[in-house]
Amino acid sequence: MTRSDKGTQSATRSDAASAGTTRRGFLKTTAAAGAVAIAMPWVTTKARAAGTLNIVLNQGLLAKLWIDELNPKFEKLTGASLNVQQSVTSNMLAMLKTQKDNPPDLMQFSEAGVFIAAEQGLLRQHNTANIPNFAMLRPAFNMADNYSAGCIDAMHTIHYNTQRVKEAPTSWAALWDPANKGLIAMPPVTWNNGVRMVTTAAQIATGKPFKDAQYEIEAGIAKLAELKDNGVTVYTGAPQAIQMMQSGQIPLVPFYGAFVNPLIAQGAPIAPAPNLAEGTHGEIVGLNMPVNAPNVELAEVYVNLSLEKEFQAKIDSVLHARCGHKEVEPSARTLELIGDPNNTLYADWAFLSKNRPMITEKWNEVFG
Template identity: 25%
Template sequence: MISRRTFLATTAAAAMAGTLKSHAGSFEGQTLRVQFWGGSDGLAIQKYVADPFMKATGAKVVVEEGVTSASIAKVTAQKSDPQIDVAFLDDVGVFALNRQGLLDKIDLEKVPNAKDVYPNFILDGGFGIGFWTYITTILNNTKSPAPTSWEDLWSPAYQGKVLVPSINDTQALLLTVMAAQLGGGSLENLAPAWPKLAALKPQVFSFIENRALDAQALQAGQATAAVDIPTYFKPYMADSSDIGVATDLKEGYFAITGAAVLVKGSRGNRDLAHAFINQALSPEAQAGFATDVWYGPTNQKTIVSESAAPYVVHTPEQLAKAIQVPRLDLVSKRPEIVQNWNKIFNS
């Protein structure tokens, strides 16, 4: 007899070995230069993509780390002599770099796992492909009624109980978009957001700046709701069942995609680069991402662990409700949002 956890781990390992078997030793001695995030995100990519890929193929993967904005800046600065073959970055990076003509289109025929990726994660006509997705939604104290709509944040039950994002975070921009939508507006028409946010002001417990303290407030019931990305609270939720994540809100939740791109003009073997991207799209790697960092899969065949399932968007029904805001348009609206946000909440 073996435990279910052991069985799943063994099955996943065997499947991952199968995914890479066709490349065994085929890239011996070759080097691929890759850029992706640091921290827990980078550790997960190293564990489930880079390390098994190097072991199976004999290739060397040289990693440079940086957030999406740094990756965009680096690829742009190196456009005359690209030093990065593959970059993993947020979806906004795909659009920003492709508008500058700095990406090559991914040959999906060379990426077998791409056939199982939900079509909406093939980005910008195939110049990027998503390998994980994470959401901005409402976290809640599970001893209180779970929210079913973003409108709940404005209800009397939440007065003085809501943890609101800092305006320095993208989550605040997305909350503004939702406020506009609830008032009949949109990203293109933010005017309804301002009175809606003004009405949210009495609901605010505090702004999210120290998630360790914010998690304590949420667990203690001092705050009963928080607008944020669930993975940021993960280190403080491991031993507590008092924080839940809303993955069934009436209006949906905002999704941001982590995507892979090929840098135009780089010197690395393109077959090697496509094989590396294929590993990131494998259901085994994506199951690992879900467990380790609470990022949802883009591959329809991914089996998410029971421990991660409540905190990630992973079913077809959930993914259908994911709101993907045009990120470049959102960035262009940032000055307007910041100005009005500060007038409302700092007055």
């Protein structure tokens, strides 16, 4: 299923549509395409005087790219300083609720949280007139009608230790193969890729295409439970998962490419399986503005710089991930690591987020 298929899929599912928020917005074209507006004329003296932009980035090598490459440019351009934290989507959603009246200015989390946060009134739509580079986003990266500025597809697939596994798996079913007993790990359901493991298990259990199988939660949980008999380990953190892969202690580990591709470039004995029969898991990570963000104008500058072609190209060259800018095509090396972009499947997170408490409860009944 390609990204464009999702709109058709959603329209045919009344239960998914009841989530209330469109799953994917399309570009607003009011801003001139490619405009950069270096002077940022909409940033007022009052905004600059606010002094500090508070932002919560994602984690690991993904956040490091923003910290190393974009943050110094932002500070030089605006004269403002940055207060940066790092977290994961689930924790940021909790922060949005508990700090609704005094939130950070921006949060960098994935589509798994965007739809539910927008539906709950915790996010504000980006004013694309003040973010010229928003006009250069691929339609798929404009999530939930301008509520999120999608920057990067972190893409989740099976990764394997090349010293212990000589050929890339060609199907997610490899995790259920008795020959791999004790050699597999998977993410927890508190992670978004953990939820995607449920949808993939449903594909294998039902034989249905992903666009239909992702709604078969009961079948997915039951199939996932069979991994217990195959000696699955549930990892709880990114360092643990990476250590498993690098050491070969557990050589078959579903994980995010954007977080491990730079390590592969440095010679780590890890490789992705990008051509899985059931498809790889797309997960777009974007910049999202809390409804009561105190420093909107500077936040818009940060989003605009994040969507600038020069920085977006670094997502390809450093993280070897697909970026949102429609003029930055994946390089040959990136395509080696992510496979055919048409084989990257994007879930109906409006549906999954609404049903996540139920998914979590059933998952915990098996693995808790």
